[in-house]
Amino acid sequence: MVNNPKGDLYVGSGVKMTGNVVAPGLVEIDGSFDGVIKAQSVNVTSHGVVNGTTEASHIRVEGQVNQTLKAASTLLIESTGKVSGDVSYSDLEIRRGGDLQGSITIIK
DSSP states (O other), rough: OOOOOOOEEEETHHHEEEEEEEEEEEESSEEEEEEEEEEEEEEEOOOOEEEEEEEEEEEEEEEEEEEEEEEEEEEEEEETTTEEEEEEEEEEOOTTTTTEEEEEOOOO
């Protein structure tokens, strides 16, 4: 068994997960997730898809995030990333080719 003091979670390629996740560290999605994610950091890889609510201090999107996203500190949408729905963030960076659509709110 691996010692994981940060409380990280990895959803691997081909894995389909549904539910609510609260993690004190990083949640990385390389598969498919439907539900609620609350974590310190969220990384959605180029193959990852999240449908539901995603809340974290730092969020990086290479794949797809749909419905509700709240990045308390930073939101980075990579060139392959697609974000749609109700989006709120404190600091935003979108790389050329990245896509952001929906209701957008800046957190002060």
